[in-house]
Amino acid sequence: MEVNTVFIVLAGLVSLSEAMTTAAATYGCGKTAYTHAAANNGVLFAIDQTCYELIKTHHPWQRSEDDCVSRGGHLAHIENAQQQDRIFQVVTAYHGDNVWIGLNDKTTEETFEWSSGDAVTYTNWVADRLNPDFHYNEDCVAMSFKDQGKWEDVFCTLAHSYAYVCEYDAVAGVSMDHTTLLPAAALMSDGDSSLCPSHLATSTRHLLAQYEQSCYELLLSTSSWTRAETTCTHAGGKVLLIDNANEQNYIEGFLKRHHQTDSVWLDISDRNIEGTFETSAGTAPVYTNWKPNYFSANLHSREDCVAMFPTVNGTWDDISCTSSHHVVCEYGLATVMPGVIVLG
Incomplete structure (x- = not known):
């Protein structure tokens, strides 16, 4: 499946580019996401019909999820390797550290689910993630920067505060006027x-x-x-x-x-x-x-x-x-x- 990714710079909001153009409808981020990103130096980008916001403020997992929910979204869920690669591209260019995603096993140990309720169809675990000393207390999942974006389950508590990626429904037909598309390689x-x-x-x-x-x-x-x-x-x-x-x-x-x-x-x-x-x-x-x-x-x-x-x-x-x-x-x-x- 081809992933249509649009990274934009609009009204002072930054994101990556390497835009891929298809004949499909144009999707972008809605006003709520733009308003929040403008006030918080956020990074907005869209993959297919989903808007994403990289938020560089560090919070524990639950507070990060609550913040995404407050704007009608959730922590990001990832369906395939193409989405994984695009999201990690943005994290690499604009943050360079770990970020929370929506995967967790807070309800039942080792039964992972997305906070958005979407089915788990893809995973990208680090090798040997099962820590016999702490594993049963590590219920929230982060994308590990040092492990090239692979996933690690860690403590959900204040001991682990990371930046995070929210996802929202994208808006069809968003105007791209005054948008500058920049090569991803230039930013990285x-x-x-x-x-x-x-x-x-x-x-x-x-x-x-x-x-x-x-x-x-x-x-x-x-x-x-x-x-x-x-x-x-x-x-x-x-x-x-x-x-x-x-x-x-x-x-x-x-x-x-x-x-x-x-x-x-x-x-x-x-x-x-x-x-x-x-x-x-x-x-x-x-x-x-x-x-x-x-x-x-x-x-x-x-x-x-x-x-x-x-x-x-x-x-x-x-x-x-x-x-x-x-x-x-x-x-x-x-x-x-x-x-x-x-x-x-």
């Missing part, structure tokens, strides 16, 4: 560094990536915000400035691929006027991804520079400019070579 790789400024090719101080019309240089050392700005400017670039949710998700994936868990500086601060955030060019940022309740009444006046925190779902916080963090310098592409298509 470091791109083509030959498009980056030539002086970066000989440097050994960094990890390098190219995505759309930017090159990103992750420096292997840490520094203060001011030193980061000086370093990037002298090299012909600027401190990382994220312009949209698509770029936000790409940078999160880039950092995770290279096991970078420390915070990285952004080209945003309120050093000039407290509470008025601007870029080093003096313009207001066009996109933000603030950590909930980032404002600290006690320290806020001394926290003037902004960093992104990969371990907190990629959210941003303002912190002391003199603290030391990793640096990503951003550059424009060198010359776009004939035949090279840059999307964006």
Whole structure:
């Protein structure tokens, strides 16, 4: 069976692409899913007539299921290897860690069922999942990132809090106007560094990536915000400035691929006027991804520079400019070579 997968970027919502087109009706995610994803930096995608949302907030299994149910869905159920592969593709690109799915044996040990009530027609277990010491208390199933997406039954309790994938009925005939389709490979790789400024090719101080019309240089050392700005400017670039949710998700994936868990500086601060955030060019940022309740009444006046925190779902916080963090310098592409298509 051919699976028709549409990964979309719409109204600031990000997802993967590698869209497969068929003559069948177009299905997409409904307004409720879009509204939630927009408010929570979610990742929406559709497979056949089902809408999926990757939610990167960590919760225990039951709370995750309850959250999906609150919007008319359930934790994802998986019917075949094609669905498994597509879902794990998104998890790899945008999260890089374990996620809950709807399978569980909470009612009867070793009698697994989907929270949606669908029949179990496919499984993808890790080898030797039966742990004689804990198995009878491991009733909820997660997709294991380190095991290439294979399934593992684990404790349902607070000891295991993961991100999760909700599923909802898709909506037929959803307009795809203003939608940008991006190759999946572009989101899951470091791109083509030959498009980056030539002086970066000989440097050994960094990890390098190219995505759309930017090159990103992750420096292997840490520094203060001011030193980061000086370093990037002298090299012909600027401190990382994220312009949209698509770029936000790409940078999160880039950092995770290279096991970078420390915070990285952004080209945003309120050093000039407290509470008025601007870029080093003096313009207001066009996109933000603030950590909930980032404002600290006690320290806020001394926290003037902004960093992104990969371990907190990629959210941003303002912190002391003199603290030391990793640096990503951003550059424009060198010359776009004939035949090279840059999307964006």
